[in-house]
Amino acid sequence: xxxxxxxxxxxxxxxxxxxxxxxxxxxxxxxxxxxxxxxxxxxxxxxxxxxxxxxxxxxxxxxxxxxxxxxxxxxxxxxxxxxxxxxxxxxxxxxxxxxxxxxxxxxxxxxxxxxxxxxxxxxxxxxxxxxxxxxxxxxxxxxxxxxxxxxxxxxxxxxxxxxxxxxxxxxxxxxxxxxxxxxxxxxxxxxxxxxxxxxxxxxxxxxxxxxxxxxxxxxxxxxxxxxxxxxxxxxxxxxxxxxxxxxxxxxxxx
Ligand SMILES: Nc1ncnc2c1ncn2[C@@H]1O[C@H](COP(=O)(O)OP(=O)(O)OP(=O)(O)O)[C@@H](O)[C@H]1O
Numbered sequence: 001x002x003x004x005x006x007x008x009x010x011x012x013x014x015x016x017x018x019x020x021x022x023x024x025x026x027x028x029x030x031x032x033x034x035x036x037x038x039x040x041x042x043x044x045x046x047x048x049x050x051x052x053x054x055x056x057x058x059x060x061x062x063x064x065x066x067x068x069x070x071x072x073x074x075x076x077x078x079x080x081x082x083x084x085x086x087x088x089x090x091x092x093x094x095x096x097x098x099x100x101x102x103x104x105x106x107x108x109x110x111x112x113x114x115x116x117x118x119x120x121x122x123x124x125x126x127x128x129x130x131x132x133x134x135x136x137x138x139x140x141x142x143x144x145x146x147x148x149x150x151x152x153x154x155x156x157x158x159x160x161x162x163x164x165x166x167x168x169x170x171x172x173x174x175x176x177x178x179x180x181x182x183x184x185x186x187x188x189x190x191x192x193x194x195x196x197x198x199x200x201x202x203x204x205x206x207x208x209x210x211x212x213x214x215x216x217x218x219x220x221x222x223x224x225x226x227x228x229x230x231x232x233x234x235x236x237x238x239x240x241x242x243x244x245x246x247x248x249x250x251x252x253x254x
Contacts, residue, residue, distance in 0.1 A: 005032040008171060008201045009054060014068035016049055016058065016225075023049045025225045027068070031171075031218075036193055036202045038212035038233065041222035041248070047205040050222070051173050054203065055090035056083050072171070088115075091164035095176040097156035104131075104151070104159055105144040111167045126166050133199075134162035135192045154185020161192065165200075172196065174204040178211065190215050209249055213237045221245045 009031040016024035023046050031037050039047040049058065056077065058064045070077050077086055088111075099107050108127045117123060127144070131137040136158040140151070148159055157177060164172055174193075178186040193202055193215050206212050212219050213233060220230040221244075229236060229245045240246040 005034050007031070008033040008072065009203075010069075010071040011053075012069045012071070014050075014053065014070065015066065016046075016053065017065040018061070019063045023225050024053070027227045029220060029227060029230055031201060031203060033201050034197055034199075035217040036197050036204060036215050037218045037220065038216035039203065039205045039220050039222060040207070040209060040212050041228075043207075045222040046225045047222050048175055051092075051175055051203060051205050053078075054171070054173055055087050055092055057092070059083065088167050089169050090171045090173060091167055091169035092173040092175070093157070093160050093164055093177050095179055097153060097160050097180075099148040099156050099159055099163070101147065101149055103145045104140050104148045107148045107159060108162050108166050111163065115167075127162075130162040130166040131159070133165045133196070134158045135188065135195070136162060152185070154181045154188060157181060157185065157189060158192065161189075161196075165196075169200065171201045171203065174202065176205055176207060179207065186211075209237075221248060223248070 007030045011027055011029040014024055014027040015022065027050060039050060041047055052058045053066065053070060058066065066078060072089070080086060100110065105127055108130050109123045112123060112126050117126070128137065131140060136155060139155060140159070148156065151159065178189050181189065190211065193204070196202060204216065216233045218230065219233045219236040221228045221236065223244055229240060229242045231241070236245060237249055240249060
């Protein structure tokens with residue numbers, strides 16, 4: 001980890017309400033470029049809600065009210081009108097692979113085509129580079145025109161990552177991306193994250209504390225909508241400052 005990495009996303013005093021219920025309370029966080037930031041905490045503590053703030057996915061939910069500010073590269077993103085461009089810059093990979101019922105090629109080319117890229121040579125190049133970037137090219141290069149849904153779960157998840165990379169984002173959000181995968185596929189995706197962070201900023205929600213410890217540079221521990229502790233992963237897992245963090249990582253609750 002390089003402690004000199006510049007701040008990519010700065011979250012200031014973020015509160016979020018679902019109707020009357022407050023799900024995030026005064027969150028402050030600096031997310032650094034080219035690092036993996038892991039968000040951990042018991043079920044329902046607000047991790048996914050927080051992640052969704054970073055690309056305005058909560059806009060899709062009625063009754064959400066948000067206070068505070070989130071800056072990405074110094075641009076305030078909670079009030080920007082250009083949500084489409086924000087979601088291009090901040091891609092997202094979900095818990096369950098959500099490929100479209102079309103070929104592997106068409107899945108990866110989908111976003112670029114939507115952006116108006118029609119030239120086959122350019123699309124071929126984007127598809128190849130994205131699949132290579134997601135460490136799945138060798139497994140699928142001979143069947144790009146086959147249905148993506150015919151791949152294994154672990155392969156599908158890496159094609160989802162390729163589809164995200166094809167949009168050339170700055171930031172990739174991952175919401176429990178390996179929880180539906182077997183250990184071998186999980187380790188492939190974990191290895192992939194270690195490579196991807198050289199080019200992207202990654203924020204990952206995970207229930208797997210070993211995973212957070214293995215792959216992340218920084219870890220944030222959430223509890224009941226509060227960010228209890230945010231620090232270098234090594235410190236969180238060896239010398240947590242807060243008793244509640246210690247209790248959680250040692251399995252005393254959650
Ligand atoms: N669309 C929604 N409408 C109302 N309340 C919601 C909605 N989504 C989440 N919540 C509530 O907000 C709180 C935080 O939920 P969130 O899904 O962010 O937690 P989480 O830490 O990601 O949980 P998990 O680890 O189980 O995925 C919970 O109390 C949840 O019930």
